[in-house]
Amino acid sequence: EFQIARLVAMGATSKEVGTQLFLSPRTIDAHLRNIFRKLGITSRRQLRDLPLTT
Template identity: 80%
Template sequence: YARALVNDDEDAYREALSLLTPGNPVWAARAHLIYGEWLRRQGRRRDARTELRLAHEAFSSFGAEAFAGRAAAELRATGEQTRSRSTDTAETLTVQEIHIARLVADGATSKEVAAKLFLSPRTVDAHLRNIFRKLSINSRRQLRDLPAIR
């Protein structure tokens, strides 16, 4: 991967992809992205689209919106349109719900969250019901175990 970046060598990009794809999907997605960017700069738009699509889909599925956006911008530069496919919690929950979910995941009670956010405990409980429904969970313990909330 580093050799490809430093030497601007297509064979090194392909080798990086073959080594990273089975073991580390995040770094493989990064390799697809930089290879696609390199291909586009070389004027090989059709080849670049394949790599950039793979990167965009992978980053979107991981919820890595910044990298997904970068891949989408590169795809647009090749003449292709993209759409967001993220299932990130940030798209599902409101800002207030995310804030409440984080506080509850850290162990705060409804009364403590209500006092901190200047809400009533009933409002906090209503938000929690919405959070549980949107995330398809049914307990505070499950909320604590979600990595996207942390």
Template identity: 85%
Template structure:
């Protein structure tokens, strides 16, 4: 609702405030909106930094529509955003990824099942799917992967 330096101060304050919180989606959006504002103000170089950050955050969290908006704004500043590289874990469902993370910490199927309110047998079924999708054969190999 502000203009000029007052608006910039408020954008910076919002980013600083959200940067210390766990609300990563709002932080990414703040970077995006601030970058758009900077570009409209004719400050392309400053806008690139904000838009690059927004694009990275939004891509990492899977917010594809907002990431595409950030990419479009980046292109308008003369920069070409990097395409997201596919990772093997992209094939996992949300539940499988959750199970994989827990198993990678060393938890047993029974412990994971208790935590997720599932039977150990269901956890084993998820693990078979995880192993097949990731091309691995053991829990040890799962621990060695860099899971998102």
């Protein structure tokens, strides 16, 4: 999930992230829903504004 969050925060689409991680865009979207819920956010823009650390 961290890799997905990082890539999306950098502006990648679900399709682009899926290609890089060998996952379907639907799988990426499912993980994004979990990430959003855990972080208490509702959009990719909010994810981009968060400081992501390793």
